Amino acid sequence: MIEFQSVTKQYQGGQPAVDQLTMSISKGSITVFVGPSGCGKTTSLRMINRMVEPTSGVITVDGKDVTSVPASELRRSMGYVMQSSGLLPHRSVLDNIATVPRLNGVPKSEARKRAEELLDVVGLARVLGKRYPSQLSGGQQQRVGVARALAADPPVLLMDEPFSAVDPVVRDELQQELLRLQKDLAKTIVFVTHDIDEATVLGDKVAVFATGGKLAQYATPEEILRAPANDFVASFVGRDRGFRHLGFTASDGVTVHPVPTVVRSPGGSLDPEPGPGAGWQLVVDHAGRPLGWTGPGNGAGLIPGGSLFRAGESLRRALDAALSSPSGLGVAVDSEGRVLGVVRGGEVLALIEEARQVRQAAL
Numbered sequence: 001m002i003e004f005q006s007v008t009k010q011y012q013g014g015q016p017a018v019d020q021l022t023m024s025i026s027k028g029s030i031t032v033f034v035g036p037s038g039c040g041k042t043t044s045l046r047m048i049n050r051m052v053e054p055t056s057g058v059i060t061v062d063g064k065d066v067t068s069v070p071a072s073e074l075r076r077s078m079g080y081v082m083q084s085s086g087l088l089p090h091r092s093v094l095d096n097i098a099t100v101p102r103l104n105g106v107p108k109s110e111a112r113k114r115a116e117e118l119l120d121v122v123g124l125a126r127v128l129g130k131r132y133p134s135q136l137s138g139g140q141q142q143r144v145g146v147a148r149a150l151a152a153d154p155p156v157l158l159m160d161e162p163f164s165a166v167d168p169v170v171r172d173e174l175q176q177e178l179l180r181l182q183k184d185l186a187k188t189i190v191f192v193t194h195d196i197d198e199a200t201v202l203g204d205k206v207a208v209f210a211t212g213g214k215l216a217q218y219a220t221p222e223e224i225l226r227a228p229a230n231d232f233v234a235s236f237v238g239r240d241r242g243f244r245h246l247g248f249t250a251s252d253g254v255t256v257h258p259v260p261t262v263v264r265s266p267g268g269s270l271d272p273e274p275g276p277g278a279g280w281q282l283v284v285d286h287a288g289r290p291l292g293w294t295g296p297g298n299g300a301g302l303i304p305g306g307s308l309f310r311a312g313e314s315l316r317r318a319l320d321a322a323l324s325s326p327s328g329l330g331v332a333v334d335s336e337g338r339v340l341g342v343v344r345g346g347e348v349l350a351l352i353e354e355a356r357q358v359r360q361a362a363l
């Protein structure tokens with residue numbers, strides 16, 4: 001629904017910032033622009049809502065040339081989230097969120113009511129609505145930025161490195177939140193990042209830009225990781241791309257083996273008490289949730305466990321669970337966190353190799 005047709009942008013006196021960009025972005029999907037600094041991601045994004053005008057070429061939205069729509073109208077029809085949340089410092093959070101609906105003529109009380117609902121949507125407590133942006137954490141400010149972009153319920157959302165200013169844990173949360181939101185909202189989202197991991201997590205499709213504003217590859221994340229189009233993409237995606245790719249490989253075939261368990265009472269005693277020659281046993285609480293391991297010859301001591309693997313997650317998670325476990329056995333749990341059994345690293349690796357051979361045969 002958004003089409004770039006041979007779009008070039010040349011700022012005064014420079015090399016092209018965007019060079020002959022042709023691509024088509026489908027409705028209701030997340031498209032990520034990724035690439036090193038200065039490769040024209042922001043310029044490309046801003047040409048969609050005419051914050052930047054192309055030097056040549058045409059951009060259409062729903063078949064309509066964007067230059068046929070007044071720039072201010074176009075901008076209001078698209079949510080825009082930028083790197084620094086871009087909130088107005090002297091206005092309350094609620095007023096910030098209500099900005100565009102107010103510009104569109106929505107009465108104040110109605111706009112505020114909708115703004116309060118949007119706080120729920122982006123996972124913020126309503127009491128925060130009265131605060132000023134500087135009284136919020138970085139992650140909270142970014143959520144307000146997303147709420148503000150959603151306020152006029154635009155079909156298109158443009159997001160320029162919205163999560164890059166927050167720490168990795170918060171970023172992870174915001175990414176998951178965006179994916180959850182998108183399930184209900186099904187907006188057409190164009191998302192800019194320089195982080196290939198973020199791109200592959202979020203994107204239905206990923207556009208890798210190379211220096212000089214050239215589109216190097218435009219494909220699904222899996223395809224980009226599996227078959228980079230050229231050396232530039234391969235090096236941008238990085239050396240551990242094989243490992244990242246596992247994040248997309250289903251773990252359906254992994255065998256979950258039974259595991260001996262002992263229950264730890266709230267007082268700390270184990271039932272049954274592991275005897276002298278006992279091997280690795282998984283320690284669980286009364287609900288069957290894993291607490292750690294008791295090792296051979298370790299008596300009643302509790303050895304912390306590794307990462308957990310939820311049924312249905314990727315092979316990457318299964319492998320990580322096995323490799324990070326003190327017993328070498330990855331603990332598989334159900335959606336309630338109760339132990340289902342264990343997976344063996346060797347078996348996960350065999351499946352990974354099998355998946356690789358299937359992929360190769362398909363190429």
Ligand SMILES: Nc1ncnc2c1ncn2[C@@H]1O[C@H](COP(=O)(O)OP(=O)(O)OP(=O)(O)O)[C@@H](O)[C@H]1O
Nearest residue numbers: 011012014017036037038039040041042043044194
């Ligand atoms: N207003 C401007 N005037 C002149 N040159 C500009 C202007 N804006 C961007 N450029 C240049 O155009 C090129 C592309 O810039 P752009 O901001 O699109 O890159 P980017 O991929 O978003 O980079 P970053 O990851 O650093 O945000 C750069 O060389 C930049 O210096």
Ligand SMILES: [Mg+2]
Nearest residue numbers: 041042043160
């Ligand atoms: Mg940029």
